[in-house]
Amino acid sequence: xxxxxxxxxHKITETGRQVTLACHQTWNHNNMFWYRQxxxxxxxxxxxxxxxxxxxxxxVSDGYSVSRSNxxxxxxxxxxxxxxxxxVYFCASSLGRNTEAFFGQGTxxxxx
Amino acid sequence: AxxxxxxxxxxxxxxKEDVTLDCVYETRDTTYYxxxxxxxxxxxxVFLIRRNSFDEQNEISGRYSWNFQKSTSxxxxxxxxxxxxxxxxxxxxxxxxxxxxxxxxxxxxxGTELSVKP
Numbered sequence: 001x002x003x004x005x006x007x008x009x010h011k012i013t014e015t016g017r018q019v020t021l022a023c024h025q026t027w028n029h030n031n032m033f034w035y036r037q038x039x040x041x042x043x044x045x046x047x048x049x050x051x052x053x054x055x056x057x058x059x060v061s062d063g064y065s066v067s068r069s070n071x072x073x074x075x076x077x078x079x080x081x082x083x084x085x086x087x088v089y090f091c092a093s094s095l096g097r098n099t100e101a102f103f104g105q106g107t108x109x110x111x112x
Numbered sequence: 113a114x115x116x117x118x119x120x121x122x123x124x125x126x127x128k129e130d131v132t133l134d135c136v137y138e139t140r141d142t143t144y145y146x147x148x149x150x151x152x153x154x155x156x157x158v159f160l161i162r163r164n165s166f167d168e169q170n171e172i173s174g175r176y177s178w179n180f181q182k183s184t185s186x187x188x189x190x191x192x193x194x195x196x197x198x199x200x201x202x203x204x205x206x207x208x209x210x211x212x213x214x215x216x217x218x219x220x221x222x223g224t225e226l227s228v229k230p
Contacts, residue, residue, distance in 0.1 A: 033217065042116075042203055042220035043157075058217075090157060100147060101218065103157035 003027075006091050006104035013111055019078040021107050023091030031094045032074040033101060034058075034066065036087040043090060049074055050096075081111045114139050114208050118221035125194055126229050133189040133224045135204030141165075145207040146180065146187045147218065152200040160202075163187065194228045201225045 004025040045058030
């Protein structure tokens with residue numbers, strides 16, 4: 001079955017370190033998204049991509065970057081992790097044209 | 113400005129009660145999509161429904177029903193005869209016009225945590 005997977009599921013890192021969260025989907029969806037979930041804020045969009053080599057900033061993009069070198073993967077990089085980036089991160093993908101997004105299982109990141 | 117408000121942070125009901133989760137949205141667009149997602153205790157996000165701004169018909173799926181009223185900018189979700197397995201956080205989300213044909217770029221409400229007690 002097609003799916004979207006995130007790794008790792010849990011990570012603890014130190015302030016100032018670079019961290020990369022992986023997202024891989026097997027649906028061949030063009031659109032991929034990264035959200036963060038924080039209490040009281042719901043989910044907020046970090047970055048998104050509508051295809052290979054396309055990336056766009058979302059609502060809360062500062063301190064994050066993404067790259068899209070193929071259809072299946074959209075890794076999220078925290079250039080220099082900060083405690084404010086402690087959160088649960090969700091990757092999502094969608095086929096496009098009025099379709100719903102499918103979400104990965106989430107990655108819980110703690111920055112100490 | 114685009115915004116989704118779920119004013120109910122937490123709701124607690126006893127099994128078999130009916131419960132309505134409120135969702136109010138703000139957008140200046142005439143074309144948009146609205147969504148509901150469920151997040152059970154295991155943490156994943158499960159898609160429940162998508163509704164476009166031109167379709168104001170209510171929808172029923174088993175014990176779930178949705179009431180979309182454009183006049184009040186609301187898209188409320190009702191669970192009839194609630195069950196313990198309905199305990200979860202429920203998110204309402206808006207897909208604004210500039211991206212509705214792309215899908216997935218969503219503006220989420222803060223979520224409503226529903227607790228159904230036996």
